[in-house]
Amino acid sequence: xxxxxxxxxxxxxxxxxxxxxxxxxxxxxxxxxxxxxxxxxxxxxxxxxxxxxxxxxxxxxxxxxxxxxxxxxxxxxxxxxxxxxxxxxxxxxxxxxxxxxxxxxxxxxxxxxxxxxxxxxxxxxxxxxxxxxxxxxxxxxxxxxxxxxxxxxxxxxxxxxxxxxxxxxxxxxxxxxxxxxxxxxxxxxxxxxxxxxxxxxxxxxxxxxxxxxxxxxxxxxxxxxxxxxxxxxxxxxxxxxxxxxxxxxxxxxxxxxxxxxxxxxxxxxxxxxxxxxxxxxxxxxxxxxxxxxxxxxxxxxxxxxxxxxxxxxxxxxxxxxxxxxxxxxxxxxxxxxxxxxxxxx
Amino acid sequence: xxxxxxxxxxxxxxxxxxxxxxxxxxxxxxxxxxxxxxxxxxxxxxxxxxxxxxxxxxxxxxxxxxxxxxxxxxxxxxxxxxxxxxxxxxxxxxxxxxxxxxxxxxxxxxxxxxxxxxxxxxxxxxxxxxxxxxxxxxxxxxxxxxxxxxxxxxxxxxxxxxxxxxxxxxxxxxxxxxxxxxxxxxxxxxxxxxxxxxxxxxxxxxxxxxxxxxxxxxxxxxxxxxxxxxxxxxxxxxxxxxxxxxxxxxxxxxxxxxxxxxxxxxxxxxxxxxxxxxxxxxxxxxxxxxxxxxxxxxxxxxxxxxxxxxxxxxxxxxxxxxxxxxxxxxxxxxxxxxxxxxxxxxxxxxxxxxxxxxxxxxxxxxxxxxxxxxxxxxxxxxxxxxxxxxxxxxxxxxxxxxxxxxxxxxxxxxxxxxxxxxxxxxxxxxxxxxxxxxxxxxxxxxxxxxxxxxxxxxxxxxxxxxxxxxxxxxxxxxxxxxxxxxxxxxxxxxxxxxxxxxxxxxxxxxxxxxxxxxxxxx
Numbered sequence: 091x092x093x094x095x096x097x098x099x100x101x102x103x104x105x106x107x108x109x110x111x112x113x114x115x116x117x118x119x120x121x122x123x124x125x126x127x128x129x130x131x132x133x134x135x136x137x138x139x140x141x142x143x144x145x146x147x148x149x150x151x152x153x154x155x156x157x158x159x160x161x162x163x164x165x166x167x168x169x170x171x172x173x174x175x176x177x178x179x180x181x182x183x184x185x186x187x188x189x190x191x192x193x194x195x196x197x198x199x200x201x202x203x204x205x206x207x208x209x210x211x212x213x214x215x216x217x218x219x220x221x222x223x224x225x226x227x228x229x230x231x232x233x234x235x236x237x238x239x240x241x242x243x244x245x246x247x248x249x250x251x252x253x254x255x256x257x258x259x260x261x262x263x264x265x266x267x268x269x270x271x272x273x274x275x276x277x278x279x280x281x282x283x284x285x286x287x288x289x290x291x292x293x294x295x296x297x298x299x300x301x302x303x304x305x306x307x308x309x310x311x312x313x314x315x316x317x318x319x320x321x322x323x324x325x326x327x328x329x330x331x332x333x334x335x336x337x338x339x340x341x342x343x344x345x346x347x348x349x350x351x352x353x354x355x356x357x358x359x360x361x362x363x364x365x366x367x368x369x370x371x372x373x374x375x376x377x378x379x380x381x382x383x384x385x386x387x388x389x390x391x392x393x394x395x396x397x398x399x400x401x402x403x404x405x406x407x408x409x410x411x412x413x414x415x416x417x418x419x420x421x422x423x424x425x426x427x428x429x430x431x432x433x434x435x
Numbered sequence: 436x437x438x439x440x441x442x443x444x445x446x447x448x449x450x451x452x453x454x455x456x457x458x459x460x461x462x463x464x465x466x467x468x469x470x471x472x473x474x475x476x477x478x479x480x481x482x483x484x485x486x487x488x489x490x491x492x493x494x495x496x497x498x499x500x501x502x503x504x505x506x507x508x509x510x511x512x513x514x515x516x517x518x519x520x521x522x523x524x525x526x527x528x529x530x531x532x533x534x535x536x537x538x539x540x541x542x543x544x545x546x547x548x549x550x551x552x553x554x555x556x557x558x559x560x561x562x563x564x565x566x567x568x569x570x571x572x573x574x575x576x577x578x579x580x581x582x583x584x585x586x587x588x589x590x591x592x593x594x595x596x597x598x599x600x601x602x603x604x605x606x607x608x609x610x611x612x613x614x615x616x617x618x619x620x621x622x623x624x625x626x627x628x629x630x631x632x633x634x635x636x637x638x639x640x641x642x643x644x645x646x647x648x649x650x651x652x653x654x655x656x657x658x659x660x661x662x663x664x665x666x667x668x669x670x671x672x673x674x675x676x677x678x679x680x681x682x683x684x685x686x687x688x689x690x691x692x693x694x695x696x697x698x699x700x701x702x703x704x705x706x707x708x709x710x711x712x713x714x715x716x717x718x719x720x721x722x723x724x725x726x727x728x729x730x731x732x733x734x735x736x737x738x739x740x741x742x743x744x745x746x747x748x749x750x751x752x753x754x755x756x757x758x759x760x761x762x763x764x765x766x767x768x769x770x771x772x773x774x775x776x777x778x779x780x781x782x783x784x785x786x787x788x789x790x791x792x793x794x795x796x797x798x799x800x801x802x803x804x805x806x807x808x809x810x811x812x813x814x815x816x817x818x819x820x821x822x823x824x825x826x827x828x829x830x831x832x833x834x835x836x837x838x839x840x841x842x843x844x845x846x847x848x849x850x851x852x853x854x855x856x857x858x859x860x861x862x863x864x865x866x867x868x869x870x871x872x873x874x875x876x877x878x879x880x881x882x883x884x885x886x887x888x889x890x891x892x893x894x895x896x897x898x899x900x901x902x903x904x905x906x907x908x909x910x911x912x913x914x915x916x917x918x919x920x921x922x923x924x925x926x927x928x929x930x931x932x933x934x935x936x937x938x939x940x941x942x943x944x945x946x947x948x949x950x951x952x953x954x955x956x957x
């Protein structure tokens with residue numbers, strides 16, 4: 091009996107035909123689907139406009155992926171635990187503006203490492219607050235974080251300030267300009283890959299390690315799979331909830347500092363409204379909105395796809411207003427495919 | 436306290452029991468769920484915690500496994516009082532629970548489901564720990580081998596929601612015995628299993644017992660309890676009403692203690708006068724599932740259909756309900772051919788279908804009893820401007836609830852607040868609102884306790900008495916023998932034998948399920 095029950099489970103993963111097998115494999119590996127979309131978009135755009143293949147374009151995409159990527163990793167962790175967070179952009183805006191203000195006015199000589207740490211700490215505190223509220227109020231995290239988003243953003247604008255900081259601290263300015271690679275192209279123009287892409291790389295590795303190699307990481311998926319069962323098995327829901335929201339806040343805080351450093355401008359009105367785009371990227375990367383799934387690699391691919399679409403469609407003459415149509419179609423497509431996946435399992 | 440050696444001398448006190456429960460009480464709001472329950476559990480023995488739904492046995496299990504605290508009373512493990520027991524602490528003490536719903540994490544792998552708990556226990560529930568993957572895998576391999584499941588890489592990394600129910604059940608058991616269990620609590624472990632798998636499970640239980648592990652079954656299945664032996668702890672209404680050796684008492688005794696009623700398990704069916712012909716099914720087929728099924732049914736007649744899981748009995752039921760239509764043959768109701776391609780067709784023809792899985796296919800759990808009952812007749816309850824008449828639907832629901840003796844705190848309470856037997860009655864009541872000519876009951880008493888079973892049987896008999904045709908699809912053979920006029924046995928998609936139920940022995944029926952030569956000879 092044991093052999094037969096097992097073989098019936100295993101046979102589903104084996105392929106009857108090549109196409110069906112490929113399809114089944116794709117269903118099990120959603121990030122592959124994202125990768126296919128990335129390759130398809132690249133090939134199409136690249137065929138129409140060969141400028142796409144410039145190193146500078148690659149650098150641009152990577153640069154633009156950093157802030158999105160950090161946000162997305164945070165969203166991934168929250169989604170995997172069965173929650174959702176829409177307050178991270180407000181947290182990032184608050185932290186980046188308040189930290190910039192603090193450094194400019196109080197400690198102008200603060201080194202970048204300390205600034206990043208301060209941003210991370212501030213973000214983590216806001217995030218932990220989200221986690222505590224979600225746990226104590228037993229309220230849906232969507233509602234709680236919509237609330238905290240409004241509160242944080244309006245607190246920032248009312249009490250902290252609305253004036254832009256054009257002259258950001260020297261350490262942040264230098265950090266934004268610091269190049270990892272500099273590429274001189276044949277036509278004499280220079281493009282640089284900023285060093286802060288390394289922060290996304292490190293954050294990705296750390297997030298992967300936490301999710302896959304620690305007990306808390308497995309607990310995040312366990313709670314996302316079935317919170318009631320996880321609690322009965324002894325997983326501490328409070329710890330998990332506070333952790334995921336604090337972690338998302340921490341990454342949002344770092345992302346805020348990088349956003350300011352890269353733009354050389356601290357604008358408290360920035361980042362508002364970017365939440366859905368980030369959540370879409372994570373879902374495009376294979377995480378289910380209902381929780382319990384998603385991977386770091388998928389999330390990164392989802393971010394690249396979103397960034398690609400919003401950066402390169404202009405190269406083939408698609409007006410920027412149309413980019414959102416493409417993103418929207420991709421999301422519906424991904425949603426439809428993963429819903430089929432859900433029904434099959 | 437020092438454990439004492441028994442040494443076989445009668446005047447010495449026996450060794451300290453592994454677990455002792457003393458005067459446990461628990462309140463939920465104003466309801467006293469447990470009113471001072473005491474018993475003890477010794478290593479290497481088998482116990483059956485028995486009682487009807489709502490008697491407090493689930494609450495008791497939750498207290499022993501640390502999921503809930505008691506309001507009063509003591510819990511002693513190895514003779515020492517424990518307070519503030521948490522799930523992790525209970526696990527650390529060797530108390531493992533296999534929950535009725537298996538409590539597997541659907542999105543995690545087999546290895547994780549089995550092995551993570553142990554790591555959680557060794558970190559005392561702290562989550563900031565590195566995952567020891569090789570150890571997790573080794574634990575899982577060992578536990579899987581113990582329950583007779585394969586332990587290869589592919590299986591270890593399979594998500595549990597991709598596995599069949601029976602395999603999930605075994606994985607839940609594997610998790611319980613993965614660490615050094617001293618007491619394994621199994622909450623209704625055999626509900627999802629076939630006969631063969633139950634035997635396999637019993638083998639596992641024997642091995643556990645041989646290792647000195649105590650096993651506590653939470654059950655209301657008298658047959659299984661009798662075949663396993665051990666001690667029965669019987670609860671009713673939050674109290675322990677009896678404790679005895681299973682061998683020394685009859686099933687009737689146990690059932691009496693559980694329900695407080697004398698239940699008769701004799702045939703409910705007596706001489707009935709059958710009406711005119713109601714249903715005629717001619718050579719009905721659905722390719723790949725069943726073929727050439729013919730069946731006729733008179734008004735007031737009850738026909739049972741049984742067979743193994745792959746016999747096509749479920750698909751036949753679904754075809755008659757219009758859920759998955761047949762692709763050959765014909766269905767005639769009162770002489771007219773009817774076409775059933777969707778459930779609405781069956782309802783329009785006067786066929787009510789009570790599905791097997793009432794939780795996922797039948798009931799809207801979070802909605803009120805009233806709304807669940809009036810669903811099929813909303814059209815009829817609409818007033819002039821198309822709004823459902825609240826007063827009339829309430830009256831209809833109240834009448835139905837009354838009629839079927841549903842025990843509830845009112846028709847506005849959600850269905851999920853009811854016990855299994857009462858939920859099933861609500862579901863039957865729903866179909867009675869369409870005043871069906873034919874009622875198809877698919878596993879009418881799955882997961883229903885003894886007392887409720889009895890009530891449901893009486894309802895079925897009464898309906899047939901009123902002239903309704905009834906088809907019962909079930910693998911509970913005593914149920915069919917008690918309730919039907921004829922029993923159709925299916926095997927590999929075909930009807931192999933139709934018995935007259937009167938005077939039929941269970942073992943004859945049971946053999947017909949698997950052995951078609953015997954079925955032909957009968």
